[in-house]
Amino acid sequence: MLNRPNHNSHLIDYMGINVLKASHPQVRKLKRQQQGHSAHGNKVWRSSFVLMDYLSTWEIPPGSKVLDVGCGWGLAGVYLTKHYQAEVTGLDIDDSVEPFFKLQAEINQCTIKFEQRSFESLNKHDLAPYHTLMGTDICFWDELTTPLFNLLRRALDAGCQNILIADPGRPPFWALADLCVAKLDGEVVSRTIQQPWKSEKYILRIGDQ
Numbered sequence: 001m002l003n004r005p006n007h008n009s010h011l012i013d014y015m016g017i018n019v020l021k022a023s024h025p026q027v028r029k030l031k032r033q034q035q036g037h038s039a040h041g042n043k044v045w046r047s048s049f050v051l052m053d054y055l056s057t058w059e060i061p062p063g064s065k066v067l068d069v070g071c072g073w074g075l076a077g078v079y080l081t082k083h084y085q086a087e088v089t090g091l092d093i094d095d096s097v098e099p100f101f102k103l104q105a106e107i108n109q110c111t112i113k114f115e116q117r118s119f120e121s122l123n124k125h126d127l128a129p130y131h132t133l134m135g136t137d138i139c140f141w142d143e144l145t146t147p148l149f150n151l152l153r154r155a156l157d158a159g160c161q162n163i164l165i166a167d168p169g170r171p172p173f174w175a176l177a178d179l180c181v182a183k184l185d186g187e188v189v190s191r192t193i194q195q196p197w198k199s200e201k202y203i204l205r206i207g208d209q
């Protein structure tokens with residue numbers, strides 16, 4: 001899909017989705033109202049643009065349930081909701097991302113569920129409804145590798161068919177990828193986008209797509 005320039009300079013038009021820029025007046029207003037974010041959910045991270053590009057080659061039955069772990073502002077979920085009629089839930093430990101998440105959905109005329117919760121707290125019963133678990137830029141500290149690996153294992157045990165984790169290639173991500181390749185039949189692909197910036201990221205995928 002072609003990325004057309006958006007006439008509103010506070011938004012990026014990417015693959016048919018309006019992406020909030022930090023300069024957007026409502027973003028600035030929300031930031032003024034908050035003390036700050038605790039774990040990096042303060043913008044849309046570039047891995048989510050690359051994951052959207054990857055998802056554009058994807059097939060998923062309409063209405064499939066997707067869990068976006070560490071969703072931040074939830075961009076990839078908006079894309080799946082708009083273009084695949086997926087039923088997305090964004091989950092984040094940091095409740096301060098919720099107003100940004102809601103604003104991102106609202107400017108794209110869609111509604112997406114948000115849950116303020118840690119991914120460590122999700123058990124197999126919680127994970128069972130999901131067709132796909134995805135995450136972008138969520139493995140950024142060494143301490144996150146093992147709990148994320150355990151989450152992915154629980155999700156697969158619960159019947160989740162696809163897992164997609166996009167990352168710039170930080171060491172904790174590679175540690176997670178190594179574990180998933182060795183123990184969960186995962187693989188890593190690299191993917192590059194040219195717009196809105198040239199950016200190469202890595203996608204850990206487990207499952208049939």
Ligand SMILES: C[S@@+](CC[C@H](N)C(=O)[O-])C[C@H]1O[C@@H](n2cnc3c(N)ncnc32)[C@H](O)[C@@H]1O
Nearest residue numbers: 039040041044045070071072093094118119136
């Ligand atoms: C670098 S941001 C990425 C946000 C978003 N996925 C994106 O690509 O724009 C990482 C997000 O993970 C969330 N996070 C960190 N640890 C978490 C945990 N244990 N459970 C759920 N969310 C977590 C943070 O609050 C933050 O919103």
